Amino acid sequence: MRKIKGSITSPKGFTASAVAADIKEIGKTREDLCVLYSEKPCVAAGVFTKNTLKSGTVLLCHKTLENPTHQGVVALSGIANTLTGDDFEKAQKLQALAANFLHLSVKEVLLASTGKIGKVLPMEPIVAGFQKMPEPDAAFGDAAARAILTSDTAEKVTSYQEEIGGKTVTISAMAKGSGMIHPNMGTTLSFVTTDLAIEKELLQRALSIAVEDTLNMISIDGDMSTNDTCLVLANGMAENPKILCGKSEDYRRFVQLLVQVLQDLAQMIAGDAEGSTKLLTAHVSGVDTKEKARILAKGVISSARFKAAMSGVDGYWGRILASMGATMVDFDLKKVKVSYTWGNEKHTVYDHGKNIEFPTDKLESMGSSPEVVLEISMDAGKEEATAYGCDLTEDYIRHVVDYR
């Protein structure tokens, strides 16, 4: 597996287009409407929000996904098209406009939307947007990555290549997300393209597995959106022998690739969280079951007290252990070890029942580090899990207040 510089259009046969359609406000300078296109039909898979209130866009995308193949995706940002009463109908119009633009049938076009909840989606800017949207081209991958952003400060894109079945397979992914991010939400908006050849059901299985350990292990603020969507499209143009067996080496390699791109996105999302200054990673190991390891890792990364402490530069372990206990998972305190790692520094602060003072002269360098890794070992088994989050800062409040 090797990381490459690329965009969502790096895999063979994929193109994109995007336009500033002024969906939310007039005179917006950034793209807010985009399409992805594959010159060959793809198999596709999706994971969606578990919020009982789902956007009309999510409901229609889920339904459309039942068709055997897809060749296009349309996504917009600014207005979520959610809880408005007419959101399913508006989603159908959006899908029809995109199908028309891409010369496809509506059955072949998947869709996603993100932005303000409860605002009616205006169709005029979207109709006008498609009229001025350039023809899809591989050169517009970055423009598409910009078009799905809301309050994000940066595009989130990652690409890899791997030999599978004797062929070079390329996989690329892009995401948006910087708030209302929590486990059990499927994810934020994420799109993955690949030229791999794989059977549709296996693609769905691979996605569901990969999401569990990546996008479902992020927590920003404990809130869960109504629009979260993760879609994967695979068009087979790498010409590898089609993956048909969930026990094959080729399938195992693809799952690894998919986990890698989604983990990259998870880290980029957590690192770009509204108002945060650093990516926090909680790695819990030595647990007897995977489920417990996940619960403990998520418990720590979701603790408002731990998150706030990390913004204020406090290396104290009390809040970490209290948040682990608050998950109600039983563990033996005397076997726990807690360490922080940032830059080239590593400090153990709790070791098998013993408090080790955090060196106060190191607080400043930890505080200014863009990433802090918390390692918690339990000495009680072989399972482990990693969760991704961010510090909680005064700026978070300002961002949430300003985002209306």
Place this chain on the structure above:
Amino acid sequence: MRKIKGSITSPKGFTASAVAADIKEIGKTREDLCVLYSEKPCVAAGVFTKNTLKSGTVLLCHKTLENPTHQGVVALSGIANTLTGDDFEKAQKLQALAANFLHLSVKEVLLASTGKIGKVLPMEPIVAGFQKMPEPDAAFGDAAARAILTSDTAEKVTSYQEEIGGKTVTISAMAKGSGMIHPNMGTTLSFVTTDLAIEKELLQRALSIAVEDTLNMISIDGDMSTNDTCLVLANGMAENPKILCGKSEDYRRFVQLLVQVLQDLAQMIAGDAEGSTKLLTAHVSGVDTKEKARILAKGVISSARFKAAMSGVDGYWGRILASMGATMVDFDLKKVKVSYTWGNEKHTVYDHGKNIEFPTDKLESMGSSPEVVLEISMDAGKEEATAYGCDLTEDYIRHVVDYR
């Protein structure tokens, strides 16, 4: 039931004492060590944190509660006596010192501690504190209420009287709590005294019921402490016919009294939350089951986005409905009605599927109000629940960072 001006020593036969023992730091000006005493033996009941990591103090209090009667309580603030390895032993010493001071056996003395987790409890200031502590007196009720506070800005005390079995029964309660407050934690530190005569098991049953709808319906920051304790002591000195039956009118009246004092404490705790500017109450009605009503009310009150919006003065309903959907409870959006009430103002912002714009000229008065009540009716049943919380402000972050 009538509210009276009083303190934890208002019920017949109860006295208290408190002293500034400098447990956490030298030269503290406020009391941090206190005792409660009853001149007659009491039956007692308790509810404790569900955090799997419990303070030695909580563990010893739970064990001591197994004895049939109790006559004293000792509580301290500043250092939680938790996760230090010697916390159970230190709790035993604290209990012995208090028993000696009150001329009781250790079996008769309940205990509680709150403050910094993981710091070893120093015994010297406590020994010295008991040496200079005044003899218990009814006049020291307010001093005891101050002694249990940590970062609280105000004492939390409430008292009522009611005729039960032809006698005037008095009930008083005090609490501390302004952070790490969330449902399922038993509660923060709360102490209830009453001169009611009641059988011990019935007192425990009444407490467990009353906590469900009051202290367990508060959420400040989603964190759960290791030390939470709610104790009730009843000494029978009102001389009402002892309550022996859970179906009697007397028992029903007492449960109402207990719910009332714990609800008062819940509101005071939520209203005094670290860094918050207002008490938020979410009242959910018209639900088919009590459990769903509770989950929905807690879901709204726990949403970081809703809480932050309330600090920034945003009357928008999108975040409220999204947080209800995030609980994964199913409900019919078309039957929902959402209103805000503050001062003499009431505004409905969502009604059976229809968005009603919040009048922007009212935002300032809602923003500056110390209390906002959110009413959500579902039109789907007869059950209801109320949850208590607070807005999330930039000051919250500052408080958490400063509390080391």
